[in-house]
Amino acid sequence: SMTGIIALQGGGAFSLHDQLDARLLEEVRAKRVVVLPTADAFEKPEILVSAAKSWAQRLGIEVEVLMVMRRTDAMEQSAADVVRKAQAVWFVGDNPIHLRSVMKGTPVWSAVESVFQAGGLVVGAGAPASALCDPMIDPRGGALALGLGLLSGIAVVAQAELVSPDRHTRTKKLANVPLVFLPSSSALIRRGHEWEEVGSNEKVGQLPT
Template structure:
């Protein structure tokens, strides 16, 4: 789905809206602005939609704090149902945003809400027209063709923005917490995709090529996938 006009795309292992990843998020926003988008940071907390109002408020506040540190407008879009993903006002707000960010939670729930909706199409179109797009944890998993069975035992369909990959976020933690499920994902015989493990506080960022950013590593666990030796540059 990427074209010559597409913006940056970030798959983040953990740490959304935290000071330790502020430089990454600020640079993603700057890249969106450089392609004609506004100084607006869109928060989409859908993956946490089943976790209750307190958790949603947590994400709203954390995003607002990051926006204040960056010095940009933040718009929080509580897309919690499929009807919400048809909201014309929110779809309009997405179109000119510099950065659109999906935070963590349940990737399957995220896909159930967004799959084949006008809002998802608007997000893809905005990215193809220069906006930066990021997904952390569940958000990163949802962008792939399949969601591996880490939180749930079975695999599920992703949004297929990147149909050639599958993602394990928090890889340095999940490897210790759920080693059997990680191993099963790596050796799956029917897979024709690359499986990527992204450590906490680490991102894999696509611009002209894929670059790593952050304190951890990105692991190619299955298949072929090329990552530049040069880290993601921060201007």
């Protein structure tokens, strides 16, 4: 079966990764991108929405921001249909626990998986980079929790430059899978069994093949 590309960006959604974004979008020949600011439900998603729009203008692509903010939204078949028609899906926001609890086992999440299985691109920028993996890092204490599992057997600490020495040590101690500390300006990209690393990161253990 054909699978697409998963890109985990440490942070800097719609700001730090234009070159990489353009290259990945071209690679999957994406005409339409769906942005899911789900992880930002408690913050100010409108900031991300306007960032997404100016990013789309700079890159010359069509973007649709889908306000799937609660689990009831993710259960909507109409939202799932919009996602399924995209060639690329972007997850942004800063609450990975909320993202997971809204998405897991919903029609919208199934649609994301089918975009990926059809050779499309799925991007997690910032906290969603952690949530797309299983296990994910619970930002409240650094422990491992159940993630969405688009990638499994690896845990990612997003915005690694902001992690305190205490949390850094604790996360390393608690991790029973390979762990990547990913700074905002860095990315990890998975195609089939191949990894591409953009920028620097700190790994504990080997990336799974």
